[in-house]
Amino acid sequence: AIAARLAKAGYKVTVLEKNDFTGGRCSLIHHEGYRFDQGPSLLLLPQLFHETFRDLDTTIADSGVDLLRCQDVNYNVWFHDGELFKHSSDLATMKVEVERWEGKEGFARYLSWMREAHTHYEVSVTGVLHRNFTSLFNLARPSLLKHVVALHPLESIYARASRYFWTERLRRVFTFAVMYMGIYCDSPGVTSVTLSFVNKSPRYGNDYPGTNFAGHCGGEQFYVNPVNGEETSLIMNCDAIKTDIRYCQSIGKKVLLSIGG
Known part of the structure; x- marks a missing residue:
């Protein structure tokens, strides 16, 4: 997204890829006729992706990506005894599921x-994701700072x-996702509750890219297609490069980086 935006702004951009394929965690593994996503299969925060495509004067749909909304069930959480959540x-579905474990007041x-999760989400997006911290x-x-207490x-x-769920199982259901951030559910943090909001909110929910994350009509095409800026290139399967970026200064249409080692 950064490379595409820079190219759109008129900078000449070169993307260095250590592998002989693009995509990183959004790439594919092919094995015995089957295809596997190396990373997540569900798309969270779709509005941020729509925002990126709009910045490039296109849309996700026009780029050939078919987003399918997970309607009834996003996924099942199985417990050791065979029970599932x-x-x-969908709020109606969640009402039945929550009350099954937590009772009518649940x-x-x-x-x-x-x-509470929505508060975390709004602060995270407007106060962190859309801000530069230099x-x-x-x-x-x-x-x-005014949101720190909240x-x-x-x-x-x-x-x-x-504070909200009385059963251990639902406490686990609504906290296990922080493992994708590389932390434990009992680790302090200001943004972890956001995960509970973005994949359960009726407004945002979960989308599944019908062409998968690494499809030929997905994000991969932006490595080879112009974005109405300077020439953009991709160098794949490159050797390790040691860099020491001491400063980044915009002069004219170039970005100067001090590279050492």
């Missing part, structure tokens, strides 16, 4: 949990979930 972005607590002073922005930075997502 049907994870869904759904109201679930909505309170989602309300120094420690950026962390002291008044617009961000983000419960000293509490873990498990501690927050325990």
Whole structure:
């Protein structure tokens, strides 16, 4: 996304890829006639992807990517005894599932949990994802500091979930996803609750790319197609390059990087 935006702005961009294929975690493994995504199969935060494509004067649909909304059930969470929890972005489905474990009052607590998660989401997107942090002073922005208390930075997502769910199983259901961030559910953090919102919210939900993440009509095409900017190239299967980027200064239509070693 960064390379494409720079090229769109008129910079000459070269993308270095250490492998002989593109995509990283969005690439494919072919084995005995089967095809596997190396990374996630569900697309979260679709609005951010739509935003990126709009910045490049196109749309996801016009680029040949067919996004399929997971309607009834996003996925099933299985427990050791064979019981399962049907994870869904549909509130009616979630009401049945939550009340099955938490009782009639459980759904109201679930909505309170989602309300808190929505606060985390809005602050994360507007105050973090859409902002540049070039120094420690950026962390002291008044617009961000005023939300610190609401983000419960000293509490873990498990501690927050325990305030809304009485059963251990649903506490696990609504906290296990933080493992994808490389942390434990009992690790303090200000953004982990966001995961519970983005894949359960009726507004955002989960999308599945019908052409898969690494399809020929997916993001891969942007390595070979122009984006109305300077010439863009891709170097694949390159050797390791040691770089020491000491400064980044925009002069005219070039980005100067100090490279050492």
